Amino acid sequence: MGLYSYLLISIIIFTIGVYGIITQRSGIKILMCIELLLNSANLNLVAFSSYNGNSTGQVFALFSIAIAAAEAAIGFAILVALFRLRDTINLDNINILRW
Amino acid sequence: MSLNINFAMLAPEILLTVLAFVIIIMGLLISNKSKNMLGYLSAAGILASLVYVIGNGMTEKVSYFYDSLVVDPLSQVFKLIFLIVSLIAVIASIEYFKDNRNQDEYYALILMSTVGMMVVASANDLIALFVGFELASMSTYVLAGFEKNNPSSLEAALKYFIIGSLSSALMLFGMSLIYGITSTTNIPGIIEFFRSAPLMAESSLGVLAMIFLVAGFGFKMALVPFHMWAPDTYEGSPSVVSSLLAAGSKKMGFVAAFRVLVLALVAIRADVHFTFAILAIITMTYGNVVAVSQRSIKRMLAYSSIAQAGYIALAFVVTTPMSIAGGILLALGHALMKGGAFIAVAVVGYMVLSDNKNAKNIDDLENFAGLGKRAPITALGFFVFFLALAGIPPSAGFIGKLFLFYSITVQAISLSSSWLLLVVVIAILNSALSIYYYARVIKYMYVLPPKGERIKEPTAYVVAILIAVIGTIGIGLYPEPFINMAMNAAQVLGV
């Protein structure tokens, strides 16, 4: 399969992720969508790596996976802490800071 | 490159990383009471790094780790910025987080975020850049939400985190595209590639990559429309963290943009200038116009910070050495001014809370009434920072704006370009508009009667504010070395 098929999938997943971030209300779902985005980028990197014939992309992806995991941990920690205070993770309600 | 490489130029980063771990370990070992000393320890570490950075030449260029990190004038200038900001923030935190159980984590995180920023400043490879970026970001996500029992703080952290992650993802996506096009992640390599194959930059992928990168960096810089998190986060976070975010973390976006955009992409596409002009104009206008109607000072500072980002972004509008130098100078100035200003807000918070334990909206404009009497040094600090932010000489803000406006005027004249001229005019009008809201606070501080007794300003805050004040005015009065530094840094970019 050509490079562009992978890119296509990556972009589709990316778009779905973006769509999710915009539409979803649950904090957890939004975090999942962010994972989708990072994942699509990883897919890109790996696809390019294979296409370009060097492994830099894979190295990059490796870093990226590690970082994504860490990020997820932080994100969920924040969500849990917030839930403890506010009793909700519905982001529509988390808007004391505005204007 | 052999293994016995000399890490001397990376000593600050190494020192701070080690220090971060030491602090965490010490935090486990020592009692809660004695954790207050950790602040001094980290301040000392940062100060040492700062001295090291200043002392160890700004001119020579050294690269490390297979050319993924470089130490050159550009990186040094920004390291200087980051270290100063951290120093201010840490010194202020000694008071702000006094007797907090989690101080060890706090200082470790600050140090880690500083290291992350410094890595970005030195990054010569997209991977290093991304890692540094994320290191700094993730530390600051946590820092923003460090007041676990404060809903505002957590909300700030959450918003910061979500938009930050989104931007990271965009940035990563952009980087992946660049890697795809150029098959390298080394920045000089990328530049070389685009130089030799300019058509690739014009391709859809190239443009897309560029856009994603701008979005990613724009998030950090708080450029409109990637700024949405900034007011909420700056308002909600602890003031010392806001200081770090606005003054330090923001500049990370700029240094990344200088490194990547200016060299790799901007130079080969004319309409990038135009795009940045639009972004810069929208950003500064938006920031200033909305700041006018704010009553929360932190929020006002946040919008002012957005506006300042717009000014700094003018550096990308023409990308001449002069403009880059101006951007760097204003970034330096802004770090001092905005960093100091947020610390000063912390003093106001301290003051208000000492009046009334359960006070809400501690950074409301009303609480600034008579600040000149209640907390003279803080008020003086605000006064200096505000005037500097408005670009009144002699101050760092003036010098920075001077270079930026100058570079654009010159370009407008030499290209006989009317839209560039328009950009300057709008920038000037913005600059004037900004006086309105700064002056309003100054009025509250000095004109209105105080609402309480004079307070004793905590020493840590005073020191932090004074460092910023001296820096702000010092650069204004004796800008020569800083100008040279900025010009050298701009030379590195070879524009």
Add this chain to the structure above:
Amino acid sequence: MAGLISLMILISLAGALITFLAKTREQARTVAIITSGISLAISLVIFSQFDSSISTIQFLESYSWIPSIGVTLKFGLDGIGMPLVLLSNIIIPLTVIFAWGETKQANRFYGLILLELTGVLGVFTSLDFFVFYIFWEIVLIPMYFLISIWGGPRKEYAAIKFFIYTHVASLVMLLAIFAMYFNALGITGTPSFDMFGLLKSYQVMDGDLIKGVISLKDAVFIGLLFGFIVKMPAVPFHTWLPDAHVEAPTAGSVILAALLLKMGGYGLFRVILPILPYSDSPSRMITLMAIIGVLSILYGTFLALAQRDLKKMVAYSSISHMGYVTLGAAALVPLSVSGAMYQQFSHGLITGILFMSCGVIQHSAGTRIIHDLGGIAKYMPKLTFVMLAGFLASLGLPGMSGFIAEFLVLVNSYFTLPTFVILALFGIVFTAGYHLWAMQRAVFGTYNEKLGHIHDGANYEIASMAILVLLVIYFGLNPNPVLNMMTVNAEQLLKSVVLRGVIT
């Protein structure tokens, strides 16, 4: 005796800082009067050693500051700056004396006044555009505070309006300075903000700012002009002035009118006139300036006539009087230019009396609204005396300094701008009209019993006004000490005008 100028500036700055730190009102005002006195003494020394027969810069001093962009701390005086330095040093001590009774935050008050002195001295002496600009901006800040802390009911509006208006103008001016700097850089290759160097380089500037719309020369010229006339202020950029004056405390108004407005006029002579003959269309620029000048004269006059507030009336009269400066400068005749310079000097002295009078009335009667006053001469004979003198001087009574200036401007401008002079003459009657009308209604006539028992101005207030009156009369009878040096410089300035054949 090089170094005197920087000594003067530094002393006033140091005095300002010490005053800020003063603990009591007594200390503050003592420091203020001593500092301004020393500054006055230094300026008198300079004045006495000043050679008024040559047009070159004297007392030149120069220190390197920011070599990388060519900024030097360069100070010096010639016949354009010297009188204004003298004026500043006369006005500030008198303002301090006048405000001797200030009780509200006295240390800050006097400190800000001294800071104003620092600023204006810097503006009038610096010969480096960069430094000039810095002082130009510094002046704004103390004035902002003077208005917004000690001002009247709408002080915030007025202060911010003043600040923003003049700041925009300065930024536009800054851009024009950039353009000249860039241009000079292109020619000489060495960066320099040296004022005369930049002005000289203007002569060889070319290119368009926007092709087919405006040339670079014109743009730079208009940018600089804009910066100065907003400060002066000239119609239609004047609306900050009435507000600022009405709300400012008396000392603030005095400094604003007597010194800050002069910065704009100073700019015309120092910057605009040397480049005017080399601009692309001098005749159009001259017409522009003349229109602005005459418009200011007439518009200011009629607006003054319409005012109900005494201080506002005086404010508009300032606009009107500064119109003569623009007109005289635009006429490009040596004596009209020196007349315009003299008008600056003279107006500085006169307007001090006027604003001080308004201040005393406000303080004593509690109002400045003309029709709420009436017959106050009965209880305020001393004030009436000096105020009348001030008003007469302001309406251009011969024998007082204002007349010499206006006469020189009108007579000599007629050579080149006859129509405008005729229009300006038209305003003189009305100038007399509003001054006298105000006097008649506010000061003379039957006493308005509603005012209760009012008292005359304090002795220190009357004394500082009386000194100004004496100076106004002295300089009305003997203009030579300052007029000569102005004329020498005006002739020097206009050499290039003749050379370029701008006027015959």
Add this chain to the structure above:
Amino acid sequence: MFSDYAALIVLLPVIAFVLTLFLGKKLYSGGALLPIAAIAGSFIISLGIFFEIYPGGMVQQSIPWFGNGISQMNMGILIDPLAIVMLMMVSFVSLLIHIYAVGYMSHDPAKPRYFAETSLFTAAMLSVILSDNILQFFISWEVVGLCSFLLIGFWYHKPSAAAAAKKAFLVTRIGDVLFLAGIVMLYVNLVEIINNPANAFKIEPGNFLLQFKTMFEAIPLIDKTQLTYITLLFFGGAVGKSGQFPLHGWLPDAMEGPTTVSALIHAATMVTAGVYLVARTFPMFFATPATIMTGVPDSLLIVAIFGGFTALFAATMGLVMNDIKRVLAYSTVSQLGYMMLALGTAGAVVGAQAVGISLFHLVSHAFFKALLFLCAGSVIHAVGTNDIREMGGLFNKMKITATTMLIAALALAGIGIPFINIGTAGFFSKDMIIEKSFEFGEKTGGWGWIFYGFAILAALLTSIYIFRLWFMAFTGKPRSERHSHESPNVMTVPLMILALFALFFGFSQTGFYGYLEKNFELMGVEIAVHEEAAQLPVIIILLPVIVGVLGFLISYAIYYKRMIDMSKIISSENPLYKLLLNRYYEPKIGADLIGVKLTHDVVAQSGEFVDRKIIDGLVIDSIIGNTIFKIGEIIRKLQTGVVQNYASITILGVALLLVLLKLKLGGV
């Protein structure tokens, strides 16, 4: 010897002014003696100089003042016959008035101020007279105006006084501006003449640009049209200062000041300055081209028109005024009209002699008008009112005042015996003017006769109103209860001295004319002297006296014998009476309509509207200020606080970038 101290003529009263102002309170009678001594000194010096320079000398002293090069201005002294005559008259009359004032003002608490101001006033007037250049002339002229302002408003707590002072200053200011405009034009012309090498005209060392000498020398070189403009502008100044139509309104109002001030202003000093200005620059007036009427220089013709008309116009109003000082004020305006008429008509007929004719009337008028005012002051002092309807029967109580006033009235009416040349001062001086206007009519014919008509009609009216005044005040039954008595000696002695002059000054006529005729020759200006006109018809010589006596008889019949019941004529129904009593509605038109309604209410207020509402209110506050606020308020609502929206905007931002970069907007 005296001429070395010529500057003291002005300086002495100035010193007296300063000293009296600051020390007056501690001195006798408010320091009156200082100005009296000073003015006496001025008088003595003037007299001394007169004897030194008579018959053909001049005093010229000049020092540079300001300016440089050809535009060097100077201060200087020029005492020629014209000036010395004026100097002596002014200092003398002023001296008498000052002495009189010691009595008149004895009860006023503000005496020091009074004497200081009158002293300055005198000084300024003397300075006007001896100026050797037009600038100094103008400056002194303005200081005169200032002093009149101060003195008219002396009782400033009276609103009417304050208003009158303002009006006096403003109305004369209109003239001053014209004068200044004339100076501007003259200056420009002179400089251009000098700068034009073709003219070979240059200023000798020691001479200066705006000196009268230079001006006169340059007359042939000045463009004729310009010369007309310049002289007419000068005349505009004179119109204002000398209360000629249409700027006469301030003069009657100026009666709000103390009577002594009126005497000073109307007799000796201020108002004559205008006539003096025309006389001083007469060669320029004379040199203007004759385009309107053959053989008559335009400017002189205009001077004559204004003068003649004013003479009659003011006299009509003098008929109906009830305030004793107002009658005299209109009389002054009318007499000044005569002086102007003389300069205009006689100037056209006999050239430089006209200056003598005019000045002779000026001096004689100074004596009798000062006398009239001082007498009026004495009367007012005695009865405590200005209204002649409330006076009456004072003759027996105040014999000296009544007698001296009668003498003055006779002089004003110009009573005398023709052919044997015995008569009052006015007889000589006024008749000569009337005769010259007849000659003018003869010379020009046509409507040139109108001047004679003006002159003779005005003479009739003058006689009527002045005797009306005298009869109403001094004869008949007392109309008020107040016990009136004669004034103290310090007041009556000056009256008697002035009366002597009013009676006998006329006999110096021939010498006076002869002395002044040579005035401009001394300055080196040739003025073509016309052939003496043919012998006048007897009726013309008699007519002035006839109308004078006729006027007396009419007044006698109406106001002494009460042969006609005036109450029928004096009613508000009579439109003519109303018109006159309301002074031709001049105050309404001048002050209310033009001053307040047009200038203040319309022009100034609309300017205010533009400034506050449009520039400030609309543009600055509403459009710029509020709009920014509104936009700010709207935009900040974008910041909803909901993070998904933030994300959406971020994504929109990406789209925006896509648009910007793909649309190829670069290179715009």
Add this chain to the structure above:
Amino acid sequence: MDIVFIVISILTILSSIMVIRSSKLVHSALYLAGTLIGTAGLFLLLQAEFLAWVQVLVYVGAVVTLILFTIMLTRKGEEE
């Protein structure tokens, strides 16, 4: 090969859609795991075997678990 690719990609995309569409958070988390595993499959197809395993280990093993924990910790009634 192509068919494998197509199948994996369709599964990946479908499950990523379902992450958003499913109304229960737990289901979403499981679909997310599906997407991530699908991506790992694509990595395999791109000869990035090591990375594929890392992907499964880190993402599915750690991240999804974390998500599930969070869901349980923040459950209060049923989230929509």
